[in-house]
Amino acid sequence: MAVRLVRDCSVLEVPAAGEVTVAEHRDIEIADGQIIAVRATGEPSKGVGDVVDGTGLLAIPGLTNSHTHSPMVMFRGAAEDVSVEDWFNVRIWPMEVNLTPERVRVGARLACAEMLLCGVTGFVDHYFHADQIARAAQELGIRADIAPTYFSSSGAEGRAAAFDAVDAILALNDPRIRASLGPHSTYTVTEKDLRITADHARDLGLKVHLHVAENMDQTRSSVERLGVTPIQVADRTGVLDAGTVIAHGCGITPADIEILAPYADRTGVSSGPKGYLKHALDPVTPVRGLLDAGVTVGAGTDGAASNNTLDVLEAMQYIALATKQQEHDVMALTISDALRIGTRGGATLSGMGSTLGALEPGRRADIVLVDLSGVHCRPVHDPRAALLYSARAISDVHTVIVDGLLVVQDHTLLTYDLQEILSDADAIASELLDLSTGGAIQHYAP
Numbered sequence: 184m185a186v187r188l189v190r191d192c193s194v195l196e197v198p199a200a201g202e203v204t205v206a207e208h209r210d211i212e213i214a215d216g217q218i219i220a221v222r223a224t225g226e227p228s229k230g231v232g233d234v235v236d237g238t239g240l241l242a243i244p245g246l247t248n249s250h251t252h253s254p255m256v257m258f259r260g261a262a263e264d265v266s267v268e269d270w271f272n273v274r275i276w277p278m279e280v281n282l283t284p285e286r287v288r289v290g291a292r293l294a295c296a297e298m299l300l301c302g303v304t305g306f307v308d309h310y311f312h313a314d315q316i317a318r319a320a321q322e323l324g325i326r327a328d329i330a331p332t333y334f335s336s337s338g339a340e341g342r343a344a345a346f347d348a349v350d351a352i353l354a355l356n357d358p359r360i361r362a363s364l365g366p367h368s369t370y371t372v373t374e375k376d377l378r379i380t381a382d383h384a385r386d387l388g389l390k391v392h393l394h395v396a397e398n399m400d401q402t403r404s405s406v407e408r409l410g411v412t413p414i415q416v417a418d419r420t421g422v423l424d425a426g427t428v429i430a431h432g433c434g435i436t437p438a439d440i441e442i443l444a445p446y447a448d449r450t451g452v453s454s455g456p457k458g459y460l461k462h463a464l465d466p467v468t469p470v471r472g473l474l475d476a477g478v479t480v481g482a483g484t485d486g487a488a489s490n491n492t493l494d495v496l497e498a499m500q501y502i503a504l505a506t507k508q509q510e511h512d513v514m515a516l517t518i519s520d521a522l523r524i525g526t527r528g529g530a531t532l533s534g535m536g537s538t539l540g541a542l543e544p545g546r547r548a549d550i551v552l553v554d555l556s557g558v559h560c561r562p563v564h565d566p567r568a569a570l571l572y573s574a575r576a577i578s579d580v581h582t583v584i585v586d587g588l589l590v591v592q593d594h595t596l597l598t599y600d601l602q603e604i605l606s607d608a609d610a611i612a613s614e615l616l617d618l619s620t621g622g623a624i625q626h627y628a629p
């Protein structure tokens with residue numbers, strides 16, 4: 184259902200720098216999926232499409248999940264209170280032996296439903312059977328940038344299959360579905376493969392999306408084995424130059440930030456501290472240092488096997504809290520910084536920095552209406568603070584518009600039967616956790 188007007192809402196104004204502000208009693212006018220005007224509430228103009236009543240609601244730019252493994256919602260809560268090593272080697276990688284295209288499709292639908300209902304209008308994904316994720320995203324009407332993932336342990340064929348999966352996504356020719364190159368990480372993919380991947384990305388005009396310096400132990404191990412940090416590996420293999428989404432980067436050093444800065448126009452970092460706090464890892468992503476160096480930071484949830492939710496608003500809250508605590512400075516990440524990370528930052532990492540991430544004329548109409556009238560938000564002295572620190576996305580996101588199309592209305596998913604998604608997921612949940620087949624898709628030894 185195409186929307187032509189969101190009437191009489193408040194609007195979260197997110198500039199590229201400086202304070203985020205709220206303008207009250209605004210109409211957002213939309214044509215062909217594009218915002219054409221944001222103006223004081225007036226008489227509705229004539230045109231094609233529906234009018235959405237925004238009375239009492241705050242319109243915010245659609246949030247972007249800038250690093251996730253969406254089908255891993257199927258492993259939610261299945262690897263708790265374990266070390267990182269056991270999380271990979273005893274739980275997740277042995278369970279991922281059970282992945283099939285059909286199971287990935289079911290998981291991706293569940294993930295897309297959760298994200299849309301939480302105000303996430305686009306996600307930057309990194310996983311296997313990527314064509315199935317793309318189809319699920321199309322079915323539910325969410326944007327996606329999907330990186331088909333491979334390990335060097337699967338040989339040249341594994342790499343070629345991932346490249347073929349990129350071609351398959353591009354062949355969908357859907358402006359809402361994009362592709363990136365997805366080597367798993369700098370510790371599971373050889374430098375030769377990273378170089379080939381960076382060259383391929385440059386040839387296709389696409390980005391690379393991979394895990395780099397996920398934690399400081401990986402950085403220490405890399406320096407011991409290779410004499411260089413994971414960021415230096417990404418640099419000398421051409422990955423940073425190709426343009427890259429770096430997942431996590433908790434092990435990025437101050438010297439690494441200086442290496443990243445010259446690539447800031449095309450390479451950024453997705454931060455999602457919740458999983459790292461759960462794994463008792465210290466430090467988290469050096470968000471303040473990256474922002475000061477001009478490097479884009481987005482909010483990501485990682486997979487729900489470690490983060491438990493795909494809630495980007497929650498990830499923004501964690502980024503603010505973890506950064507303040509890490510820097511011992513209340514101003515290390517302000518509300519404006521956190522709101523910009525989840526909106527403009529994520530949009531930039533998804534390759535849509537000039538067309539998404541703010542509610543401004545000329546940008547695509549990815550709009551989320553949030554209801555801040557709940558008991559946990561009242562009284563609303565500062566809607567920006569209520570949004571970041573009091574709101575709960577799953578209960579407070581009221582309406583979601585993607586590319587001018589209404590996909591969630593009054594907390595209800597319009598594009599797919601949610602009950603069917605839930606029962607499909609429940610039906611295969613135990614099969615995915617079955618370890619009787621034996622083996623693992625990879626071994627964690629960074």
Ligand SMILES: [Zn+2]
Pocket residue numbers: 250251252394430485486
């Ligand atoms: Zn990840």
